Amino acid sequence: MSADPNSDAALMLRVKEGDVAAFTELVEKYQQPVINLAYRSLRDLTEAEDLAQTVFLQVYKSAARYQTTAKFSTWLFTIARNLCLNEIRRRTRHPAQSLDYAHPDQSDQPLRQFEDIKNFSPPDNLLQRELEAKIEQALADLPENQRTAILLCRQEELSYEEIGFVLGCSISATKSLIHRGRETLKQKLKPYLHSGAWPPPS
């Protein structure tokens, strides 16, 4: 595992010795997938950035305890998922009211008013954004373990066994979570899947 000096394990061994350059390399390599996971779990960009920052800080602080027998990405995503779960639990205990929440006295008023631009031919990217919003919403509505399983499944370097390790379940339970999550997504997104707006790769 540590034969390649640029492998994650080799970089972590350097981080253990206080090498900031190696740590920077790991941050740059994994910041995108960690922020993606955090954002799609929390649906708040600022919180996702803060959480990702905490994940990497935790990695740095725990570097001394890192064992090269554990795959770095599995370890990293386990930390990320645990912090996401903590944040979701904290939100459940102390729910925050959205600024978009309608005031009872003004419930007949629209939340926001926008200028009526007479543009009857929306650009294609508007449709694209709407579709993306639908997918994001469908993902957000999934139970946490199904959503995380599906998101980690997109990480090429993680096997089902490693996804299962992050989620704390067996390979077959992991596949079952992905299957159930995808079934729900297919039900919710069926019109878009059939419309050909997102054709399968040729």
Add this chain to the structure above:
Amino acid sequence: MNHDQPEKFPHEQVWRRNPAASGRTGPQTRLATDPQARAERALEMALTSMLDRLPPVPIPSNFTSRILQAVEREKADQTLKPAGLRPGWRSWFPRAAFAGLLLGTGGIVYHQIIIGKRLALARDVAAISQSGLWPAPEVLQDFDTIQQINPTPAADTELLALLP
């Protein structure tokens, strides 16, 4: 990939990113013969494609430097803290104190219950001994010896049977 359970998740080969590019297209024979399986596979592949095309979340340009600054702050904090109390004592000390308080209170309550029971027992023994129901100790001096010499005869069951 999953030869042990080929039918449990028949489309798992297309769950991952770029299934077509990696050649993971699954059981071709069933797909060739079953139109429903083909339709399901197409739906699965469209969903995978949909998930793959989700745009990456934008990352601020200073994200890495923010992390490095946080690391520097962490290092500075570590050097300022006294050695004995370094690893997160603020988090475990109140918990340990609370656990100690609970244990102490539990111990005192248990001790009081035991003492109460013993006092009640002592009061009962004193009351019985003062009531005079007990024979004098001299009477009981040879009790064991007498019991061994003159064991109680067994009941005469035949005589008992003749009784009206």
